[in-house]
Amino acid sequence: xxxxxxxxxxxxxxxxxxxxxxxxxxxxxxxxxxxxxxxxxxxxxxxxxxxxxxxxxxxxxxxxxxxxxxxxxxxxxxxxxxxxxxxxxxxxxxxxxxxxxxxxxxxxxxxx
Numbered sequence: 001x002x003x004x005x006x007x008x009x010x011x012x013x014x015x016x017x018x019x020x021x022x023x024x025x026x027x028x029x030x031x032x033x034x035x036x037x038x039x040x041x042x043x044x045x046x047x048x049x050x051x052x053x054x055x056x057x058x059x060x061x062x063x064x065x066x067x068x069x070x071x072x073x074x075x076x077x078x079x080x081x082x083x084x085x086x087x088x089x090x091x092x093x094x095x096x097x098x099x100x101x102x103x104x105x106x107x108x109x110x111x112x
Contacts, residue, residue, distance in 0.1 A: 042095055058099030066096050
């Protein structure tokens with residue numbers, strides 16, 4: 001194989017790496033942005049985000065999704081400081097308890 005052929009292969013490989021890294025960056029930032037939007041919507045409305053196909057009340061699935069959000073918040077390094085992390089986690093935990101009690105109340109009333 002000639003030097004020009006190797007240079008072309010290297011250029012194509014470098015281009016592919018650049019495309020994949022750009023795609024990965026976009027996917028990662030979209031996931032982070034979406035989670036932050038969900039947290040903001042939960043804080044603003046006190047209800048599950050509309051994109052979770054909410055029917056006006058929290059379901060078991062919504063509580064599970066909220067648990068995942070709380071877990072994400074505990075692990076992520078994208079929080080300003082520990083005080084902010086604790087405050088947001090505390091507020092989400094309060095919302096979780098509220099949703100959980102609504103779910104139990106709904107089952108007791110036979111609206112499941």
